[in-house]
Amino acid sequence: MSTPESRQAPVSLAEGPRPSPAAGSTPLGERLAWPLRAATVALLVAAPFLLGDFRLLLLGDILVYGLLAASLDLLVGYTGLPSLGHAAFFGVGGYVAALVAKTTVNGPVQLAVAVAAAALVALGTGWLAVRTRGVYLLMLTLAFAQLLYSLALTWTPVTGGANGLPVPRVSLWPGDDGSLLASDQALYWYVLAGFLLGYLVLRLVVGSPFGRALAGMRENEARMRSLGYSVVGCKLAAFCIAGAVGGLAGALFVQHQLFISPSNISFELSAVSLVVVVIGGVRTLYGPVLGAAVFVLVREELSSVLADHWQLGLGALFILVVYLLPGGVAGLGRRLEGWRPSGRPATEPDP
Amino acid sequence: MTPAGAPGAPGDGGGAPVLELREVRKDYGSLKAVAGVSLTVRAGARQAIIGPNGAGKSTLLDLVSGTTRASGGRVLVHGADVTGLAEHRRARLGIAKTFQRSNLFDGLPAADNVKIAVQRRTGVARRWLRPASNFTVVAARAAELLELAGLGGRAGVEAGQLSHGERRQLEMAIALAVEPALLLLDEPTAGMSRSESDAFVGLLAALPAALSVVLIEHDLDVVFAVAGTITVMAAGAVIAEGPPAEIRASPEVQQAYLGAHRAADLFERA
Numbered sequence: 259m260s261t262p263e264s265r266q267a268p269v270s271l272a273e274g275p276r277p278s279p280a281a282g283s284t285p286l287g288e289r290l291a292w293p294l295r296a297a298t299v300a301l302l303v304a305a306p307f308l309l310g311d312f313r314l315l316l317l318g319d320i321l322v323y324g325l326l327a328a329s330l331d332l333l334v335g336y337t338g339l340p341s342l343g344h345a346a347f348f349g350v351g352g353y354v355a356a357l358v359a360k361t362t363v364n365g366p367v368q369l370a371v372a373v374a375a376a377a378l379v380a381l382g383t384g385w386l387a388v389r390t391r392g393v394y395l396l397m398l399t400l401a402f403a404q405l406l407y408s409l410a411l412t413w414t415p416v417t418g419g420a421n422g423l424p425v426p427r428v429s430l431w432p433g434d435d436g437s438l439l440a441s442d443q444a445l446y447w448y449v450l451a452g453f454l455l456g457y458l459v460l461r462l463v464v465g466s467p468f469g470r471a472l473a474g475m476r477e478n479e480a481r482m483r484s485l486g487y488s489v490v491g492c493k494l495a496a497f498c499i500a501g502a503v504g505g506l507a508g509a510l511f512v513q514h515q516l517f518i519s520p521s522n523i524s525f526e527l528s529a530v531s532l533v534v535v536v537i538g539g540v541r542t543l544y545g546p547v548l549g550a551a552v553f554v555l556v557r558e559e560l561s562s563v564l565a566d567h568w569q570l571g572l573g574a575l576f577i578l579v580v581y582l583l584p585g586g587v588a589g590l591g592r593r594l595e596g597w598r599p600s601g602r603p604a605t606e607p608d609p
Numbered sequence: 610m611t612p613a614g615a616p617g618a619p620g621d622g623g624g625a626p627v628l629e630l631r632e633v634r635k636d637y638g639s640l641k642a643v644a645g646v647s648l649t650v651r652a653g654a655r656q657a658i659i660g661p662n663g664a665g666k667s668t669l670l671d672l673v674s675g676t677t678r679a680s681g682g683r684v685l686v687h688g689a690d691v692t693g694l695a696e697h698r699r700a701r702l703g704i705a706k707t708f709q710r711s712n713l714f715d716g717l718p719a720a721d722n723v724k725i726a727v728q729r730r731t732g733v734a735r736r737w738l739r740p741a742s743n744f745t746v747v748a749a750r751a752a753e754l755l756e757l758a759g760l761g762g763r764a765g766v767e768a769g770q771l772s773h774g775e776r777r778q779l780e781m782a783i784a785l786a787v788e789p790a791l792l793l794l795d796e797p798t799a800g801m802s803r804s805e806s807d808a809f810v811g812l813l814a815a816l817p818a819a820l821s822v823v824l825i826e827h828d829l830d831v832v833f834a835v836a837g838t839i840t841v842m843a844a845g846a847v848i849a850e851g852p853p854a855e856i857r858a859s860p861e862v863q864q865a866y867l868g869a870h871r872a873a874d875l876f877e878r879a
Contacts, residue, residue, distance in 0.1 A: 459738070462737070462738045462739070462740070463737050463738065465740050465741060465742075466736055466737045466738060466739055466740060466741055467728045467733045467734050467735075467736045467737075467739075467741045467744060467747070468734060468735060468736060468737035469737070469741065470721060470724060470725055470728065470734075470741050471725060471728070471729075471734050473714070473716075473717055473721070473725075474714055474717070474725045476716075477714035477715060477716050477717055478712065478713065478714050478715070480676075480712065481712050481713065481714065481783075482697075482725070483676075483695075483696045483697045483700070484674060484676065484696060484697075484700055484705075484706050484712075485697075485700060485705075485725065485726050485729050485783070485787060486697050486698075486700035486701040486729050486730075486787060487697055487729060487734065488697050489697070495737070499737075
């Protein structure tokens with residue numbers, strides 16, 4: 259992703275310090291970052307007043323898949339761990355939330371248990387996965403996700419098999435009889451709150467010292483080791499955080515759709531998540547959310563025109579993006595601002 | 610920048626042993642890369658390892674840092690056996706290393722390269738929900754180290770965009786950022802111009818006296834300028850060790866070099 263064209267000529271040690279090209283006026287994107295963030299959140303909060311029921315439902319879907327894709331971006335983009343099995347954590351979160359729903363309709367409790375379960379599963383699979391790399395890592399994550407998928411499909415007494423699990427609407431707290439989240443608008447706000455929480459955690463992680471260590475892992479694992487970092491430990495932590503947020507997305511999905519079945523957590527979801535990260539813009543967090551929006555909207559529009567062949571359209575779009583928009587949708591925005599062309603994680607603007 | 614030898618006139622350090630190698634071996638199949646080397650590095654030492662290519666010098670440093678595991682023998686750091694210890698755990702005992710070919714975080718700005726090392730040392734690397742910019746100590750220390758290494762104005766430049774000499778300087782800044790007790794330098798001046806090497810010698814001379822430095826170096830100007838003790842390796846074994854004057858006069862050493870080099874090449878500038 260680096261740009262070799264501006265390689266500097268060798269300079270002597272004796273030469274005095276030179277001004278860094280980054281110094282000087284703040285880039286437009288940075289100045290606009292906070293207003294943009296505020297405006298985006300305001301729009302998301304106001305969405306129920308601006309959109310019809312159906313479109314609001316779609317927006318909820320976008321938030322759920324966007325959160326999943328953003329959590330995958332933490333692994334793929336920031337840590338450099340490609341995964342073809344991110345649907346697994348979505349599935350664990352979703353199914354655990356659905357199972358907890360049989361005991362309590364309290365939404366936050368369902369979320370908490372689901373997130374904990376997803377993090378735990380991520381710890382177990384990550385323990386194995388982070389010791390491999392490249393193709394082996396892809397295979398391992400894929401295999402694990404397929405394992406969970408078939409478990410969901412065949413463990414009928416618990417998961418409902420291919421029929422899936424319907425769940426009741428969630429309530430907000432113990433005293434709530436369910437009336438608080440009874441309307442689709444209220445449920446949307448609930449999903450939005452969950453999305454913002456998960457997104458905030460990811461944003462904090464990538465901007466933290468630990469996030470900087472993850473960038474180090476991505477850039478040069480061997481050097482990290484020689485500096486005293488435990489490579490396995492760092493990657494495992496990243497795996498757990500990504501898994502936990504992926505699980506949160508899955509739980510929100512169930513609470514939003516009131517249903518989960520194996521087809522919701524199939525290989526297609528893992529693959530689409532990865533595609534969405536690329537379409538949106540790797541290593542930006544908000545890019546994958548934009549990518550999820552593209553995905554959900556394209557699916558909606560194309561499936562009415564092309565019926566079951568709508569994925570042809572998505573495939574074509576994917577190819578176009580890879581060729582025409584390196585850096586994805588987020589990269590397009592950045593280029594319009596005259597931003598540096600390659601990713602610089604810590605300082606991206608962000609909705 | 611004065612060429613070294615001046616402050617703290619380093620001998621063998623004279624302090625307690627920081628690193629002890631006892632009959633350390635590394636075999637690659639039938640090839641004995643390191644064939645039973647014993648070596649003691651004391652606190653404050655400036656020890657140079659020289660020898661022809663393929664003598665096993667880099668492998669020896671890798672055995673110390675834990676990048677490769679020894680096939681036999683023992684490695685002791687501060688008297689504790691670390692032979693079986695993983696690389697990152699040895700690093701935490703205070704071993705830092707620079708690499709023969711610059712080994713940096715190419716996609717990250719020079720400042721972040723150093724911050725990654727500083728934050729490990731200061732123990733904030735595990736903080737995962739607070740903005741990195743809150744830890745001003747890390748940034749300040751990184752800026753200080755960049756300045757020290759002569760990269761003060763280059764903090765924002767991606768490591769991959771730096772010149773060869775600057776990359777060597779950044780290597781040093783990163784290694785020093787972990788505040789090591791033992792600094793291993795694998796051909797630190799490789800590919801540097803004369804003036805860059807001179808500046809490097811000045812930087813070495815300015816290091817804290819308590820820090821032990823082991824360097825592999827082909828540039829004998831640099832070796833004789835900084836080393837208190839010189840270890841000569843050939844074919845995986847130590848063939849001579851002693852103060853520079855002694856090594857320079859040793860017929861054995863010249864003999865070892867004669868296979869690959871002429872003695873004139875070896876001591877031409879020394």
